[in-house]
Amino acid sequence: MHPAYMLLVIPFFFxxxxxxxxYGYTKxxxxxxxxxxxxxxxxxxxxxxxSVLTKAMMMGIYVWFHQHYAPFEQPKTxxxxxxxxxxxxxxxxxxxxxxxxxxxxxxxxxxxxxxEEFNLSVALRQSWFxxxxxxxxxxxxxxLGFDPLIFGGAAIVHTLSQYWIxxxxxGKLHPWIEYWFNTPSHHRVHHAIDPKYIDKNHAGLLMIWxxxxxxxxxxxxxxxxHYGITTQLKSWNPVWANIHYFIEMWxxxxxxxxxxxxxxxxxxxxxxxxxxxxFQHVKEVDEGTHQLYNADTNxxxxxxSALQYFVMLSGAMMYMANFKDISMFYKVVFFxxxxxxxLIIGAxxxxxxxxMYAEYFRLxxxxxSLNTFYYFWYINWFNVMIIGSIISxxxxxxxxxxxxVSKNSLKELxxxxxx
Numbered sequence: 001m002h003p004a005y006m007l008l009v010i011p012f013f014f015x016x017x018x019x020x021x022x023y024g025y026t027k028x029x030x031x032x033x034x035x036x037x038x039x040x041x042x043x044x045x046x047x048x049x050x051s052v053l054t055k056a057m058m059m060g061i062y063v064w065f066h067q068h069y070a071p072f073e074q075p076k077t078x079x080x081x082x083x084x085x086x087x088x089x090x091x092x093x094x095x096x097x098x099x100x101x102x103x104x105x106x107x108x109x110x111x112x113x114x115x116e117e118f119n120l121s122v123a124l125r126q127s128w129f130x131x132x133x134x135x136x137x138x139x140x141x142x143x144l145g146f147d148p149l150i151f152g153g154a155a156i157v158h159t160l161s162q163y164w165i166x167x168x169x170x171g172k173l174h175p176w177i178e179y180w181f182n183t184p185s186h187h188r189v190h191h192a193i194d195p196k197y198i199d200k201n202h203a204g205l206l207m208i209w210x211x212x213x214x215x216x217x218x219x220x221x222x223x224x225x226h227y228g229i230t231t232q233l234k235s236w237n238p239v240w241a242n243i244h245y246f247i248e249m250w251x252x253x254x255x256x257x258x259x260x261x262x263x264x265x266x267x268x269x270x271x272x273x274x275x276x277x278x279f280q281h282v283k284e285v286d287e288g289t290h291q292l293y294n295a296d297t298n299x300x301x302x303x304x305s306a307l308q309y310f311v312m313l314s315g316a317m318m319y320m321a322n323f324k325d326i327s328m329f330y331k332v333v334f335f336x337x338x339x340x341x342x343l344i345i346g347a348x349x350x351x352x353x354x355x356m357y358a359e360y361f362r363l364x365x366x367x368x369s370l371n372t373f374y375y376f377w378y379i380n381w382f383n384v385m386i387i388g389s390i391i392s393x394x395x396x397x398x399x400x401x402x403x404x405v406s407k408n409s410l411k412e413l414x415x416x417x418x419x
Contacts, residue, residue, distance in 0.1 A: 009160070010317070017120045020169050024119075031168055034302055035236055035294070035349045037121040038309055042238045042342045043111060044124030045316050049338060051131070052320050058135045062151060066142035074145040084146045085154040086206070088138065092158065093209040095134045097202040106269045107245040108133055114241055116228040116292045118191055123166035128242045161205050162187075172219070182207055185219045192225045195282045226285045234293045236346040239339070252276070295350045300403035305348045308396075312341045330373055337366055356404055360397065367393045 017037075024031040074080045099109035108130035115122045141151050164170075165187040172178060172185045182203045190201040200217035203210050210216035219225075233241060252272070253261045260273045270280040297305075319326070319334050326334070344362055347355040367389045374385040 013124065020120050020167055023169050031117065031119045033117060035296055036115055036117050038306060039236045039346065040115055040121040040125040041309060042345060043241055044126055045313055046238055046342055047126040047128050048320065049316060049335060050128040052323050054132055059148065062142045063148050065139055066148055069143045070145040072145045076147055076150065081150050081154060084141060084150050085157060087141055088154045088158055089205045090209060091138050092204040093202055095137045096204065097215065100199045101268055102266050103249055103269055104265050105133055107249060110229055110245050111241055113191060113229050114233045118166065118168055118188060118227045120166050123163045158204055180207060188225055189217050189219050191227050193228055193230050194226055194285060198282050230282050232293055236349040238342045238346055297349055297351055298406060300406055301348050304400055304403050305345050308341065308345055312338060333369055337369060359400055363393050363396055
């Protein structure tokens, strides 16, 4: 999505998440946990930052294929847009299905499934790298003559159509709607880790693809659904969330014979050669022992972390909106600062000891970076920035210091939590 477009839809996302939380609260349903939801938002923000770096390249490739390989031009009409949307949805089904059936794609796509909750914030939890891996699957669209603008519009509509299905607040809809379209009921099945639901309902918009290709599964009324991935991530670290499965694949491949080192790349998740134990099947969730990952911290650090996220989000949106006008040096500096901020917010929720000192350093680094940037690029606003940044930095340092010295602020982790 273009950054200006995101500026318009972000308020809508937060409004609808607030409505969903309030509705759940009135029904005495605990659908949101701050640590989990904030982690989803951190990862979603990171995905948008990476998109700034990659979408121009991907769109350029699409345009090149359209110019050089399209034997004819599709007319720019409403029915052409509708046809493009249906074709996009069909290709999305296969991209999504392979995202569950091949290790190399699952390594990226698994990020979207790591949350153990199911609410609208999960829709925003997207892999930083999956688009890079999956975009070749959509090359038939420009090669069939669809204008890149129509393609881009179809992609946006398709993406937004999947936001609302990430909720427990909506039950089953009219049978006609449930038959033809993807709904919250169908998508709850897709996010489940219960064996009967694994790798089902890959549709984006139309459920007809799952019904045609044998991957459809109805949600059962009287059985609990468990969410997440089959091996818990047990981390609020957004960088680790995006790379952990790649590292695990690498570690397993090092123990394999040469032929199997290549096979694991495209093998189904869970596959191992016989000499390493064979295929690892998904096990039933044990209600007696299954616990949600919940490394957490005190209320002051929760408030501080949420505040830092919204400050970071504002900075990320300004970064994306002005990306073309920023020098390469500051593109890199601000990008790294935003990623470091995400790391530290995650570390605060995990009670990492190093974060006590790293956060002071980050606050000073942000203030220095902003002031040097304004000095060289917006000198007329430099005095305003230096005064505002000093006041903000001192206030954040004071609040943060109070938070970490408060009683039980950095409590010991429970057994089984990340250290």
